[in-house]
Amino acid sequence: MDELIFFINRVLISGTVLGSIYALGAIGITLIFGILRFAHFAHGDMMTMGAFVSFVLASALAAAGIVLPLPTGFVVLPVAMIITAILALGLDKGFYAPLRARGARPVTLLIASIGVTLMIQGLIRLIFGSGTRSIYVSAPKDIFRFDMSWIGGSRPINITEPQLIMFVVTALLVVALHLFLTRSRLGKAMRAMADNADLAQVSGINTALVVRVTWVIAGSLACVAGTMLALDVALMPDLAFNIVLPIFAAAIVGGLGHAYGAIVGGFLIAFAETLAVFNWTAVLRPLNNVLPEGMALPANLALVPTEYKLTVAFVILVITLLVRPTGIFKGAST
Amino acid sequence: MALIELKHVVGGYGGAPILNGVNMAIEQSDIGVIVGPNGAGKSTTLKAIFGLLRVTGGTIEFGGRNVANSLPDALVPMGLSFVPQEKNVFTSMSVEENLEMGAFTRQDDFSDTMDWVYQMFPVLAEKRRQPAGELSGGQRQMVAMGRALMSKPTLLMLDEPSAGLSPRYVTEIFETIVRVNKEGVGILMVEQNARQALAFASRGFVLANGQNRFTGTGPELIADPEVAKSFLGG
Numbered sequence: 001m002d003e004l005i006f007f008i009n010r011v012l013i014s015g016t017v018l019g020s021i022y023a024l025g026a027i028g029i030t031l032i033f034g035i036l037r038f039a040h041f042a043h044g045d046m047m048t049m050g051a052f053v054s055f056v057l058a059s060a061l062a063a064a065g066i067v068l069p070l071p072t073g074f075v076v077l078p079v080a081m082i083i084t085a086i087l088a089l090g091l092d093k094g095f096y097a098p099l100r101a102r103g104a105r106p107v108t109l110l111i112a113s114i115g116v117t118l119m120i121q122g123l124i125r126l127i128f129g130s131g132t133r134s135i136y137v138s139a140p141k142d143i144f145r146f147d148m149s150w151i152g153g154s155r156p157i158n159i160t161e162p163q164l165i166m167f168v169v170t171a172l173l174v175v176a177l178h179l180f181l182t183r184s185r186l187g188k189a190m191r192a193m194a195d196n197a198d199l200a201q202v203s204g205i206n207t208a209l210v211v212r213v214t215w216v217i218a219g220s221l222a223c224v225a226g227t228m229l230a231l232d233v234a235l236m237p238d239l240a241f242n243i244v245l246p247i248f249a250a251a252i253v254g255g256l257g258h259a260y261g262a263i264v265g266g267f268l269i270a271f272a273e274t275l276a277v278f279n280w281t282a283v284l285r286p287l288n289n290v291l292p293e294g295m296a297l298p299a300n301l302a303l304v305p306t307e308y309k310l311t312v313a314f315v316i317l318v319i320t321l322l323v324r325p326t327g328i329f330k331g332a333s334t
Numbered sequence: 335m336a337l338i339e340l341k342h343v344v345g346g347y348g349g350a351p352i353l354n355g356v357n358m359a360i361e362q363s364d365i366g367v368i369v370g371p372n373g374a375g376k377s378t379t380l381k382a383i384f385g386l387l388r389v390t391g392g393t394i395e396f397g398g399r400n401v402a403n404s405l406p407d408a409l410v411p412m413g414l415s416f417v418p419q420e421k422n423v424f425t426s427m428s429v430e431e432n433l434e435m436g437a438f439t440r441q442d443d444f445s446d447t448m449d450w451v452y453q454m455f456p457v458l459a460e461k462r463r464q465p466a467g468e469l470s471g472g473q474r475q476m477v478a479m480g481r482a483l484m485s486k487p488t489l490l491m492l493d494e495p496s497a498g499l500s501p502r503y504v505t506e507i508f509e510t511i512v513r514v515n516k517e518g519v520g521i522l523m524v525e526q527n528a529r530q531a532l533a534f535a536s537r538g539f540v541l542a543n544g545q546n547r548f549t550g551t552g553p554e555l556i557a558d559p560e561v562a563k564s565f566l567g568g
Contacts, residue, residue, distance in 0.1 A: 185438070188427070192435045195424040202384070202418060204410030204439040204485065 088219025
C-alpha cells in the first residue's frame with residue numbers, strides 16, 4: 001500500500017502540478033500561433049515576467065504588514081494577471097505589431113521574439129539580480145496530510161496548500177476559457193480568425209481587437225503559469241525559459257492553434273516526464289521477495305536520469321512530428 | 335443614383351496595375367455579372383471594391399460616399415458583403431457559428447435574419463450544429479452565401495459562386511442568387527459559366543486587360559456576335 005501512496009505523491013500530484021503549468025503556458029503559445037501565425041519564443045519569459053509581477057505585489061503586501069490565510073502569491077494573482085496582460089499588450093505594440101504592419105514573415109517574428117526573450121531576462125536580472133529567491137514572502141506553505149492508515153498505509157498522501165489551490169485555479173481558468181471560446185461573440189471571432197484569417201477579415205471581424213484579446217488571454221495565463229512555477233520551484237530570472245521546450249512540445253503535440261489540444265498536450269508531456277524520471281524500484285520493491293536470489297531490482301530504476309528530463313518532451317515532439325504532424329487534435333500547423 | 339458606381343478604377347497589388355480604368359454601375363434591383371478571359375481583372379475588381387487591394391486611381395462610390403481603400407470592417411456595416419471564391423467557410427466551426435460570424439458587425443438581435451437565411455437554405459437548418467468543413471461543396475457555398483447575408487447587405491458580391499460545383503448545384507446556386515435579388519439585395523458577381531449567368535443578368539460587363547470591353551444587359555451581350563465570338567466561345 002505504501003508503494004501506491006508513494007506513487008500518488010511522486011507521480012500523480014507532481015504530474016498534475018507540472019501539467020497545469022505546461023497547459024496554461026501552452027494555451028498561450030497555441031492561441032498566439034493560431035491568430036498571429038508565429039511561434040512566440042518569448043512566452044516562457046512572459047511567464048517569468050508574470051511570476052516577478054506576483055512577487056513584487058506579494059512583497060508589497062508583506063511590507064504593508066497584511067497577513068492573509070492564503071499564500072500571498074495566489075491572493076495577488078488577479079491583479080498580477082491584469083498587469084502581465086498589459087505588459088503583453090505592450091510587447092506586441094512595441095515589437096511585433098510594427099513588424100506585422102510591414103508584412104514581416106513568421107520567421108522574422110520568431111527571431112524578434114528571441115530578442116524579446118533576451119531583453120526580458122536581461123531586464124529582470126538588472127532589476128532583481130540573478131539570484132534565486134522564494135516567492136513565499138510571508139506565509140509559509142501548509143501541507144495537508146491525508147492519513148492512509150485506514151487502508152493499511154503507513155505514510156500519508158501529501159498535498160501542499162499551493163498545489164491544491166493550483167488545481168482549483170487551473171480548472172477554473174480552463175472552464176472559463178472554454179466558455180469564452182464557445183459562447184461569447186469575441187471568443188467565436190477568435191476561433192474564426194484562427195480557422196481562416198482572410199475570411200474573418202472579409203466578414204467584418206475587427207481583427208485588431210481579436211489580436212489584442214489574444215495577448216490579454218495569453219499574457220494573463222502566462223502570469224498564472226509563471227507564478228505557479230515559482231511557487232512549485234523558486235523564483236529566478238530563467239525560471240520559465242528552461243521549460244519553453246516542453247511547453248512548445250505540448251502545444252505542437254496537442255495540435256497548434258487548438259486550445260484544448262494544448263491542455264491535453266500539457267498534461268501528456270508533464271506525466272510522460274514525471275513517469276520517465278520516476279524511480280520504479282520504489283514501487284516494485286515487493287517483487288524482491290518473490291524474485292530469485294541474485295535478480296534483485298537495482299536501487300534506481302528510472303527510465304531517464306533526472307538531468308535528462310528535457311529529452312522526454314523532445315522525443316515525444318519528434319515522434320508526433322513523424323507520426324501525426326497535425327497533433328492529437330487536428331491543428332493548423334501549416 | 336446608382337447603389338455602387340466605379341469610375342476609372344485603377345489598382346493592383348503594388349506592382350503594375352491590374353485594373354486600368356474599370357467603370358461599373360449597379361442598382362439595388364440589379365444582378366450584375368462580370369465575365370472575361372483569365373487575368374482580365376474580374377476577381378480583382380471585386381477585391382478592389384472590398385478594400386482587399388490598393389486602389390490608386392478613380393473612385394468607388396457606395397451609398398453616396400467614396401469608399402475606395404476602405405476596409406471590410408467599415409464596409410460590411412455599410413451594407414456591402416463579399417463571398418470569396420475559395421476557403422469561404424470556417425471549416426472548424428458549425429454552420430450556425432459561421433452565420434453568427436457574418437453578423438459580427440451587428441449589435442442588434444439578428445435571429446430574424448438567421449431564420450430568413452435558414453428559410454432560403456432549408457438544408458442548412460438541418461445541419462446547423464455540424465462543422466461546415468463536413469458539408470458537400472454545394473452546401474458549403476450555401477453556408478458562404480448565408481454568412482454574407484447575415485449582415486443584411488444591400489449589395490452582395492460573389493466571386494465565381496459556381497466554381498467546382500456539379501451542374502445540378504450550379505443551377506441551384508444561380509436560382510438562389512436570383513431569389514436573393516428578388517428579396518431586395520443587389521448582386522455583383524464574377525462567373526466562368528458566362529453564358530448561363532448572363533442569361534439572368536440585368537447588367538453584364540465584359541472585362542479584358544483590366545478594362546471594360548462591352549457593357550449591356552446580359553441577353554444583349556449574349557446576342558452580340560462579337561462578344562459571343564471572342565468571349566463566350568462562339
